[in-house]
Amino acid sequence: MKLYLKIWRQKDASTPGKIVDYTLDGVEGDMSFLEMLDILNEELVSKGEEPVEFDHDCREGICGTCSLQINGEPHGPDRLVTTCQLHMRKFSDGDTIVIEPFRAKAFPVIKDLIVDRSAFDRIQQAGGYISVNTSGNTIDANTIPINKYDADEAMDAATCIGCGACVAACKNASAMLFTSAKVSQFALLPQGQVEATERVQNMVRQMDLEGFGNCTNTGACEVECPKGISLTNIARMNREYLSATLEG
Amino acid sequence: MGILDSKIPSGPLADKWTKHKNDINLVNPANKRNIDIIVVGTGLAGGAAAATLAELGYNVKTFCYQDSPRRAHSIAAQGGINAAKNYQGDGDSNYRLFYDTIKGGDYRSREGNVYRLAEVSGNIIDQCVAQGVPFAREYGGMLDNRSFGGVLVSRTFYAKGQTGQQLLLGAYSAMNRQINRGKIQAYNRHEMMDLVLVDGKARGIIARDLVTGEIERHSAHAVVLATGGYGNVFFLSTNAMGSNVMAAWRAHRKGAFFANPCFTQIHPTCIPVSGDHQSKLTLMSESLRNDGRIWVPKKKEDAIAIREGKLKPTELSEEDRDYYLERRYPAFGNLVPRDVASRAAKERCDAGFGVNKTGEAVFLDFAAAIERYGKEKALTSGIKNPDKTTITELGEEVVKAKYGNLFQMYEKIVDQNPYKTPMMIYPAVHYTMGGLWVDYNLQTTIPGCYAAGEANFSDHGANRLGASALMQGLADGYFVLPYTIGDYLSDDIRTGAIPTDSTAFEEAEQQVRDRMEKLMGGSGIHSVDYYHKKLGKIMWNKCGMARNEKELKEAIKEISELRKDFWENVKVTGTVDSKNQELEKAGRVADFLELGELFAKDALHRNESCGGHFREEYQTEEGEALRDDENFKYVAAWEYKGEPKDAELHKEDLVYENIELKTRSYK
Numbered sequence: 001m002k003l004y005l006k007i008w009r010q011k012d013a014s015t016p017g018k019i020v021d022y023t024l025d026g027v028e029g030d031m032s033f034l035e036m037l038d039i040l041n042e043e044l045v046s047k048g049e050e051p052v053e054f055d056h057d058c059r060e061g062i063c064g065t066c067s068l069q070i071n072g073e074p075h076g077p078d079r080l081v082t083t084c085q086l087h088m089r090k091f092s093d094g095d096t097i098v099i100e101p102f103r104a105k106a107f108p109v110i111k112d113l114i115v116d117r118s119a120f121d122r123i124q125q126a127g128g129y130i131s132v133n134t135s136g137n138t139i140d141a142n143t144i145p146i147n148k149y150d151a152d153e154a155m156d157a158a159t160c161i162g163c164g165a166c167v168a169a170c171k172n173a174s175a176m177l178f179t180s181a182k183v184s185q186f187a188l189l190p191q192g193q194v195e196a197t198e199r200v201q202n203m204v205r206q207m208d209l210e211g212f213g214n215c216t217n218t219g220a221c222e223v224e225c226p227k228g229i230s231l232t233n234i235a236r237m238n239r240e241y242l243s244a245t246l247e248g
Numbered sequence: 249m250g251i252l253d254s255k256i257p258s259g260p261l262a263d264k265w266t267k268h269k270n271d272i273n274l275v276n277p278a279n280k281r282n283i284d285i286i287v288v289g290t291g292l293a294g295g296a297a298a299a300t301l302a303e304l305g306y307n308v309k310t311f312c313y314q315d316s317p318r319r320a321h322s323i324a325a326q327g328g329i330n331a332a333k334n335y336q337g338d339g340d341s342n343y344r345l346f347y348d349t350i351k352g353g354d355y356r357s358r359e360g361n362v363y364r365l366a367e368v369s370g371n372i373i374d375q376c377v378a379q380g381v382p383f384a385r386e387y388g389g390m391l392d393n394r395s396f397g398g399v400l401v402s403r404t405f406y407a408k409g410q411t412g413q414q415l416l417l418g419a420y421s422a423m424n425r426q427i428n429r430g431k432i433q434a435y436n437r438h439e440m441m442d443l444v445l446v447d448g449k450a451r452g453i454i455a456r457d458l459v460t461g462e463i464e465r466h467s468a469h470a471v472v473l474a475t476g477g478y479g480n481v482f483f484l485s486t487n488a489m490g491s492n493v494m495a496a497w498r499a500h501r502k503g504a505f506f507a508n509p510c511f512t513q514i515h516p517t518c519i520p521v522s523g524d525h526q527s528k529l530t531l532m533s534e535s536l537r538n539d540g541r542i543w544v545p546k547k548k549e550d551a552i553a554i555r556e557g558k559l560k561p562t563e564l565s566e567e568d569r570d571y572y573l574e575r576r577y578p579a580f581g582n583l584v585p586r587d588v589a590s591r592a593a594k595e596r597c598d599a600g601f602g603v604n605k606t607g608e609a610v611f612l613d614f615a616a617a618i619e620r621y622g623k624e625k626a627l628t629s630g631i632k633n634p635d636k637t638t639i640t641e642l643g644e645e646v647v648k649a650k651y652g653n654l655f656q657m658y659e660k661i662v663d664q665n666p667y668k669t670p671m672m673i674y675p676a677v678h679y680t681m682g683g684l685w686v687d688y689n690l691q692t693t694i695p696g697c698y699a700a701g702e703a704n705f706s707d708h709g710a711n712r713l714g715a716s717a718l719m720q721g722l723a724d725g726y727f728v729l730p731y732t733i734g735d736y737l738s739d740d741i742r743t744g745a746i747p748t749d750s751t752a753f754e755e756a757e758q759q760v761r762d763r764m765e766k767l768m769g770g771s772g773i774h775s776v777d778y779y780h781k782k783l784g785k786i787m788w789n790k791c792g793m794a795r796n797e798k799e800l801k802e803a804i805k806e807i808s809e810l811r812k813d814f815w816e817n818v819k820v821t822g823t824v825d826s827k828n829q830e831l832e833k834a835g836r837v838a839d840f841l842e843l844g845e846l847f848a849k850d851a852l853h854r855n856e857s858c859g860g861h862f863r864e865e866y867q868t869e870e871g872e873a874l875r876d877d878e879n880f881k882y883v884a885a886w887e888y889k890g891e892p893k894d895a896e897l898h899k900e901d902l903v904y905e906n907i908e909l910k911t912r913s914y915k
Binding site: 059060065120121130131140152191 | 303316324335372383390421424425427428526531822
C-alpha cells in the first residue's frame, strides 16, 4: 500500500519543530508500524537525509519505550497494543497518517518523535518501592498467604509499562493512572502496608512537582492504555491519599 | 596459563559458597563510603547489583542506553524463574536443580558456580516477595508453580506471562530507593564506549551521552558489566533492538577473555519470520509447551496443501499428524530442552514438512489442552454431560487465564486466533550462554572488571534451561557479586577517588573519538542496517542451529570481508555531537562484525556437538548430539590479539567431582 505520512521533525529540545510530509510506497499489512518507519528511514539514509528518530527497543510490547501519537491517539488506532505491536493491516492504501511525539509539558521533546519521560522515574524514586534490604535474609516467601484475588489485582496494576500513553491521552496531561498503578500494586499487598502513608503522599507530591495535570475522570487514559490499566486504580489512590492525609 | 584460575573454593560442593563467604575479605561500612563502583547495564543482574551495592554503602553509578533502567531487556522474559523451594513436594532440592542445570547445559558448566546458583535460588523468591513482586498464587494464598523444559519437577515461579517485567520492576524499585537516598547516580541514555584501565586495573569507563553526543569520563574502583547477551549478532533475534555487545567487546579488546562465544540458544517457540522487512522476532514463552502439543503433518502432500492454504490444520485427523517430540522423546515429550526441541523442528522443516508459506514453521496446538481443561472445569462447576461447545468454551477460559497475554500477542502479530487454529512457531536466536570469562567471584581476566548475568559465560554451559536466566541474573546481582566484589575492594580502602585526568583516561577518550570519526568518514554507500542484515544472514545460515567445517570456514572469510567493506563504505548520517541513532547502531554493528568472526572460529574449533552447538559432523545415528568429553571438556576462553582470527585460545578444564558425565537423554 501507499501511505502519506505527516511526521513531526524537531532538531533538538530548543529548536522549534514542524510537520514534514513523506510518501511511502510498498508497505505491507504484516509489517509493524515501526517496521514501516524503518523502511522510510532506510530510504532517507540512502538519500543522505537524516532519518526520523523515534524511541523503541523490545518491539514486543513490554519495555514501554515506543511512544508515538498516531492520528491523534497514543499508540494509534488499535486497542491494548503499543506502537511496536500495531500492524499496518490496520491501515489502508492511500491513508494519510499523522505521527507526532507524545505531547505533555512534563515530557519535553528531545528530538523528532523522542520525548523525555524521566519525570516518571522521579515519581517512582519518590516512593515506588518497599524499603526492604536486598540481602535475601527475609522471611520465607510462603509465610504470608495472599488472597489470590488481591494478588491478581496487584499484578494487573503492576503490568504498567510506563510508556506515558495515559499522559498523552489526557487533556490535562495527568499522570494519575501511572502513579496510581504503582500505589495500587503495593496497597493491595501486605508487604506494602508499612509505608503506605508516606508512599502515596510522596509520589503524589512528586507527580504535582513534575507539572502533570489533575484527573477529571474522562477515562481517556484507560482507553488508550496498552496494558488496560483500570481507572479503579485512580480511585484507590485517591482513597489512599485521603486516608494518608487524615492520618497526617 | 595461570591466568585462567577459576578460583573454585575447596571442600564439599554444598559447603563451598558458605566457606568462601567466611574466608573472603570485607570492607567496613565507613570505608565503603569512599569506594565508587560503576555498573553498566540495569537489567536483572545490573539493577540488582547496583541496588545491593548502594545499600551496602558503596557509591554507585549506573549506565544504561535506554531512557530508564526499567526498560532493560530482562523485562521481556515471559515464563518464569526457577527456584528449588520444593513447595510442590515433588522431590525438588538444591541438588536436583544443580543436577538439572549441569545436565541441561550438556556438561559444559562449572559445578561450583551452578551449585551456588541453586543454593541461592530460594532466597531470590523470598527477596522478591518481600519487595512486592506479585507472583501468581493459588486459591489458598500460596505461591503457584509451573514446569519448564528439561526437568521433571514444578519449580518455576511466575507472574502471568510477564515474570521478567515484574522481577525487573522489583530490582528497579530497589534501585529507586537508593537513587532517592543519593547512593546511586543513574546515567540513562548513556552508552559505555570503552573501558579504562589504570595500571592494569579497570578504573572507569568512557561513556557517550546519547542525547547531547557528549563524551564523558567516569572513574571508579571497580566496573561491573551487566550488559546482556550478543544474540543480535544474528540481526534477527528475540533481543531488543538496542541489545549489543559493545561493553563486553570493548572489555575483551582491553584484555578480558571471551568464553564459548559459539554457545548460543536458539529458542524453539518463536513467531516465524513473515518477510524481509522483519526487524525482530517475538518469543512465545516456553511455558506454552506445558499445554501445547507440537506437530507437523505426517504426509508431505498435506504439508504442501497447508502451505498453499488449501487445507486447514484443524481438518487434519489425529492419524495424519506427527507429534514428533512425543514420538522421539517419550519421557519428556514436548518439554525436552530448548536445543533439542529447536533442532527437531529444523529437522522436520528441512525434510519438507514445514507448515507456513516459507516452509519454516511447525504447529503448537492447544486443542487437546482446551478439551482437557474444559472437561475438568465442567466437572468442578457441576455441569453434567456438557456438550462440545460448552467444553470448548470452558477450556478456552482456563487457557486464557494461563496464557491470555501470549495468545493476544500472537493474534496481534500473526492475525490468527490461536484458540481456534494452532499457533505456528519456529526457532529463533534468543540467548547467549557464552560471554566474558569470569572466575567464581565473577571477575573477568581484567582485575576490577566484573561481569554478571547474561554478559558472563558461567552457569549455563552449552544450553540454558528455561526460567534459569532470571534466576542467574538476580543471583549474580543480589547475592553473589555484592560479596565477592568486597574481597577485591578491600585493597582499595586507601586508594581515594580515581582521577579522570590521567593519560589512561585521555588515551581511551581519544580512541573513542577517533573511532567515531572513522565511522562517520565511510564513503557512504550502504546503511548500517544493510551490513547488520548481511552479517545476520551469514550467522544464521552458517553458524545457526547446525554447523559444519566447510560453512564455518566460509563464514569466517565472509565476515572478515564484510567488516572491511563496512569500515570503508558505511554511511552514517547526522553528526557526532548530537542525538544520532545511526551512529549508535554503527558502533554496535562494528563490534558485532568482530564478535561474529570469533563466534565462527570458536564453533569451528569445537569438534563436537554439545547443547546449542551442533556440528553436523558429530552426531549419532539417530541425529542426536555427539559430545566429546575426552577432547572438549573445557571452557574455550579467547584472548584478543588484534584481528579475531588471531585470537588465542586458553582452556579451562572442567572438573566434575559430583556428577558423572553421561550422554544426555530425554527419551
